[in-house]
Amino acid sequence: MASLDDKLHTALEHSLGQHLNEEIIRRGWNYYRSGQVLNVKQADEDTLYGAVQGSDVYSVLLDSDHFKYSKCTCPFNDYCKHMAAVYFAYCHSLDGEAAAKAAYDRIMGNDQKQQGTVTVSVPKFSGRHDQPSDDASPEEWGRWMEDEYGETWRSCRHSLHALQPVLSALKGTTKHWDKRSQRLHWMSVILFVLDQAEQAIKTVDTFSRYYHEMSFLRMAEPWVEHYYTLALELEPSEADGELRHWIDYLAGYAKSKAMKNEQQLFDWTFIYLAICERMSTDAQWYTRELDNMAKEEYREADESVNVSFIHTAAAMLSFFGRDDEAALAHFGKTDFQRSQKVIYPCVAQRLEEGDWTIIGSWMNFLYEHISKVKNARTIGPFMTLCRRADTDQPDEPLWTRYMVEMLPHSYADLSDHWLAVKKYDEWADLQLLIGMKPDDLGVQNIREMTKAAPHVLIPLYHQSIEESINSRNRQGYRLAVKELKKLEKLYNAGKHADKWERYIEGIVSKYQRLRAFQEELWKGKIVT
Structure with missing residues (x-):
């Protein structure tokens, strides 16, 4: 098994020490010592996977580069002892129990505490030099x-x-x-x-x-x-x-x-x-x-x-x-x-x-520099400023232009902003541009759109349905039927039953050669 990059190895060790208190680390150490880590493997240069036997078998993912993405399937719902146990088992798999113990001591600060017992004895004054006067x-x-x-x-x-x-x-x-x-x-x-x-x-x-x-x-x-x-x-x-x-x-x-x-x-x-x-x-x-x-x-x-x-x-x-x-x-x-x-x-x-x-x-100065090297680290703060500017001066199109020109990196911020300022049509156009499906947009957002501007969701469902059908497999057809049912409710809510009838007739005619899709339409009672 290849070891993690040295920097990321120490980053993971530091993150465990920062996010887990001593009691959790100690319990993780006991889990490792008692053999409750069933397996551990390295997925790539900065990710570990493992399984730990607790009251159930829990899966653990440790991301040394972005620790916030680390996960465990246990009910604790936070950084837990199973994560620590997997890391100690990983150290053991590389260099034996001594390596695991050394990692445990570093995370717990035992080596620092030993150092501290020596340095705390620094005298208040050595007496080698006279203290300066107050003036x-x-x-x-x-x-x-x-x-x-x-x-x-x-x-x-x-x-x-x-x-x-x-x-x-x-x-x-x-x-x-x-x-x-x-x-x-x-x-x-x-x-x-x-x-x-x-x-x-x-x-x-x-x-x-x-x-x-x-x-x-x-x-x-x-x-x-x-x-x-x-x-x-x-x-x-x-x-x-x-x-x-x-x-x-x-x-x-x-x-x-x-x-x-x-x-x-x-x-x-x-x-x-x-x-x-x-x-x-x-x-x-x-x-x-x-x-x-x-x-x-x-x-x-x-x-x-x-x-x-x-x-x-x-x-x-x-x-x-x-x-x-x-x-x-x-x-x-x-x-x-x-x-x-x-x-x-x-x-x-x-x-x-x-x-x-x-x-x-x-803002122009920032835009000129950020547009040369677009990345999430630089765009995030700039988008916050753009959103504030657009909120305070909504009639100035420059702020929106800055945000749009930062796509796709600015997608999340721009999407949230247009929802916040209730620019629903622009929000929907953005989702179409990026190719987002309704199910990817979050239940809360879909509910808000259904109440505030249901018409903007219709093109999103059209695009998603076409994509699902073009997958040319039974699972895609079932998903298309599921989305067709939601789309029908949107048409009916807008009192456009006639448009729905024309739309579904077009879908049936367009894909009449796809027998499996036609079967799913019949099963879903989209057609009779």
């Missing part, structure tokens, strides 16, 4: 943190547990400070700890990097969220003197990290922009930062500089200053695949404001 500059505090705890990353090969006591200890040094100063100090502490995590991930071997990235990001998530919360509390009007110095230090710290043209664990662009967004209302600070970013553009020839960040930052600063033309010009010089997640919130904000001239420029 020390942020640079002095930064140097002291580096001297005191700058080697902590070496203890983070398997987890970030070693950094939690460092974070707590450093925050504790300024508990007596006033709230504004304390906030800025805590933000600097979080950046220092995140930087330590960045250094730690560089020591991880290529095989394990994906798993460790997911583990590190999950543990660091509350730290990052706390940073953003603190950033939202910044008040530019209160930031003067030493407080302004701290803000400049934080912005410079994040910017220096974002400028590096290397693979990084955290999105330092967002970390930097969180400060910029709050401080952009301060004209002096904003102008100086925008000028500094413009100077960075002249260093683009330096291969070690992240050019995409420079233009993304300049674009966002321009956006904060309501210079949308400059913002779009800078975004045009970025790697769109990386900068798009920054662009979508900008357009959403302009939609909230309702300036349609500016919105048109942003």
Whole structure:
């Protein structure tokens, strides 16, 4: 049996650890140990199938690439112990029981807990260097943190547990400070700890990097969220003197990290922009930062500089200053695949404001870039914006044109949108274009159409019936008869019995040579 791709193997392991609690994983392990996994096989490079004996025999599918599609036929109706059991059995089938046990320990975090018992003993202060005074500059505090705890990353090969006591200890040094100063100090502490995590991930071997990235990001998530919360509390009007110095230090710290043209664990662009967004209302600070970013553009020839960040930052600063033309010009010089997640919130904000001239420029920019490389990842957010624009400005045909031109990738969003805005004829035309059958459209949608606009369903049934008949087999004929009965009700509901009679006469005549189909018509009492 060929093993799964290494990256997807670790992805599946991570997904199990993320979606299953420890009790379910433990029960899955016991199922595996007691031999209740009847079989397991690999369907393709990222999918496993298995069968598990519980109170009944349950079938399990594990999709390591898209874990949300993983299924089990047990009544639990969620990610369950049978999934864990199948994965452990799969590991066993490759490399024996030791491999299964190693996977179990990793998912349960047993190896991290063992590591944690060592790193938790990090002292509050080593005493090697004197703590800075309360009025020390942020640079002095930064140097002291580096001297005191700058080697902590070496203890983070398997987890970030070693950094939690460092974070707590450093925050504790300024508990007596006033709230504004304390906030800025805590933000600097979080950046220092995140930087330590960045250094730690560089020591991880290529095989394990994906798993460790997911583990590190999950543990660091509350730290990052706390940073953003603190950033939202910044008040530019209160930031003067030493407080302004701290803000400049934080912005410079994040910017220096974002400028590096290397693979990084955290999105330092967002970390930097969180400060910029709050401080952009301060004209002096904003102008100086925008000028500094413009100077960075002249260093683009330096291969070690992240050019995409420079233009993304300049674009966002321009956006904060309501210079949308400059913002779009800078975004045009970025790697769109990386900068798009920054662009979508900008357009959403302009939609909230309702300036349609500016919105048109942003939407055209997105359309030009997305239409070059159509995929679900990029089209989804764009369709959300198009739907919002079409709802707010229904008389503008441009939004519908964008959505239509993204077909077939935009089918699901466009179909849902036309239902939501009650454009039933357009909705039906879309289903005909795509070739959807009524049974594929969902019971709820068909019920809604039957009540609101039954006439739009008639062409759909016509197309589906023809397709079923042309299958030239008994099952297709039976399906056609079933759909003919539903179609008859639609004709009668619209008081078009005469049209139904003409239609069915045409069907009988057109396919009179298909004896089996004629028999099914007779059995279904469509004809007598």
